[in-house]
Amino acid sequence: LVTGGYNNGAAVNSAELYDLSTETWTTTDSMNDSRPDHTASVLTNGKVLVTGGYNNGAAVNSAELYDLSTETWTTTDSMNNARWAHTASLLTNGKVLVTGGFNSFILNSAELYDPSGGIWTTTDSMNDSQAEHTAFILINGKV
Structure with missing residues (x-):
């Protein structure tokens, strides 16, 4: 699944699926x-x-x-902070940890998405502000 990005300098909402067996792309x-x-x-x-991003000159919190199974998009609860160039890590408990990124400035904030309730909660901020960074789950479960 390939989503969004820029096309001819404009933000897009398009999405495409790649089928490995036929080596073809289809729009969804x-x-x-x-x-x-x-x-x-x-x-x-x-x-x-899909979280955050940048559109119309501003960070997005949606x-x-x-x-x-239905090839459809539905909105879910918006993040507490609009951000782009952030990271999102799927944790072992099924929640998603979103960290850093840009808003009007580089962020150190972090928040958790709980798929079971579809809600975001803020969590402890990082010690340093980070954007365009990487994050991954270590073998001990820490990010």
């Missing part, structure tokens, strides 16, 4: 919001969570879910 339902510089995470229930 477009996202509700146009967004480059966002993240996408495959949840344990198989849905894809989030949406892609359901592969």
